[in-house]
Amino acid sequence: MLITPEDLAAIVADVGLDALMDESIEEFENALHDGDLDVRRRDGFATGRDGAAEGAAGGAGMLEWMPAARRGDTVALKVVGYQPANPRARGLPTVLATSTLYDCRSGALTAIMDATFTTALRTGAASAVATRHLADDGSKVLGVVGCGAQAVTQVHALSRVLPLSRVLAYDRDPRVAWSFPGRVAFTGLPVDVVDLDELERRSEVLCTATSVPPGAGPVLTGLELAPAAHINAIGSDLPGKAELPAGLLARAVVCPDFLPQALVEGECQRLAPDRVGPSLAEVVAGGLGDSLRGLLTVFDSTGYAVQDLVVAETVLRHARRIGVGSPLPTFTGAIDPLDPYCLVRRATSAVRAGAATR
């Protein structure tokens, strides 16, 4: 099945953004209880050598693959490009992604879909799950540091699990900050563009979602945070990249999405392994949230391939239900599995036959 951005739009139109976000939140939380999932740490190539455009945005790009498997059934592989120069240089999102699904039994490709929208969706959903378990469930004020594409789904997702009455927004680029209220207007929440000090002082829950280059962080001061604040740190996803100050990490309970990855790319890379708190899966499956809720907590969200597997499966299920998506071309006819040239000879005949009947 080939699922295009237009097919995704048809699914969103049918399901509705709120319902799709709610479903993504529930499916991800369910997956954290699922023992039949297998995940590998993200790996990738640095891709920032291209000169002017990348240099202008100050940071290098990455192209990474994120593998996850539902054992005996499906392997999902997301390839995700991170290129801070994309918005200005190309009018494209910083994060562009493609998901492919494979049948574990045969090895065949079963689906390919653009995963740019679903990456934003699932990153929001992950913060919602973390927030539901780690934040005060009466939290009304959400602060967002970094107001790019990912911040939109952070606000949307948290609005589904908290009784929010106000969003505080900060971005070091004023144009990005001032366009933010319009981009989240669909939530109905009032948004105040504020300075960082005010945001840190007034927010009960925070999300950091920046493209701060490795070595240039942190982006929060952490000086005036509420004692039981909860922070979803979603931007730290490269070695050396850090959004939170070390002093804040030292006094918080830091819950990684995927420890082996967070120790390399996440906020956890600045913590000794024995200083890292329980993983989100341990919090959720172990019901640890109640014991942590009065403390300063951090969800170290580096991006977990299970999220991508689950959201791709959700999209595929809806695509089948409403009948969108195109079949992927595959081998046709009685191929000889022992003859690789048969594949192209058969297909040649099919092409010729097709041409003759057109």
Added chain:
Amino acid sequence: MLITPEDLAAIVADVGLDALMDESIEEFENALHDGDLDVRRRDGFATGRDGAAEGAAGGAGMLEWMPAARRGDTVALKVVGYQPANPRARGLPTVLATSTLYDCRSGALTAIMDATFTTALRTGAASAVATRHLADDGSKVLGVVGCGAQAVTQVHALSRVLPLSRVLAYDRDPRVAWSFPGRVAFTGLPVDVVDLDELERRSEVLCTATSVPPGAGPVLTGLELAPAAHINAIGSDLPGKAELPAGLLARAVVCPDFLPQALVEGECQRLAPDRVGPSLAEVVAGGLGDSLRGLLTVFDSTGYAVQDLVVAETVLRHARRIGVGSPLPTFTGAIDPLDPYCLVRRATSAVRAGAATR
């Protein structure tokens, strides 16, 4: 660009199988001189838990990803399924593969193609490069152990670089062995189906291309090989899988395609690192072939992601030249890169506009 099996067939029909193989051989040899390529070791999930079908073939399946980059330009990722039960259980090749290419600069998907045929093609091409540098260039008798899909391209590839006059074929499954002459008839070479002893005694160059399960090898005895024989061992690609006896490896010069991978999955896994010979790239770029040609040599071919990058680029170049392949759907219109929901809202409008004009 989406390149279907039918598009591949159109390319093969235009270029010709011999010319495509020759080009694959030359392009891979050129790539071994190219300092701008970057490769990661293959990793994957074991997928053999599915029961009856897999169990019947005796071995577990794998689903693996193979990343390679042309720095600053392209990342190629091949996902390859290895499932020995496929031919009997599903009428599909043991090895099914899909290649995707991405633009390093933006992170966008640029091409997707079925890579089942190209995997067989490039594995043949790699053996041809190794054979050209390591075997006696007057070798006339080729022995093939394991007569499945990969053996077809081994014979084809070696027929392009050696003055072959005869092929000896052995497979432990007589039906596979006896169907082999027909599958390589297009080369014009006479094929004798023989027993393993005769094959080892008479062959000047050998290819092992079996699905022997991990722990069940070796498949050669190595007892009566010619002193300067050259062996392309292409089947060893899993931890514990071995086609060649340890005694043969100990007295041969073993040249891996990609050392970090060969030490884990290849014949090299049974050699101490200091007993491994030069890599194929070192042989080719360093011109070491002449000094090794009188010795017993082994090309330990685990499958090298550079081969997949190069053959995918070759296919893409031909697709553009002759005008086959379909454009991949992408974002259209003036999207807001800072608003992930804009992607689906815009597309929704496009879908509606499209529906209205249809």
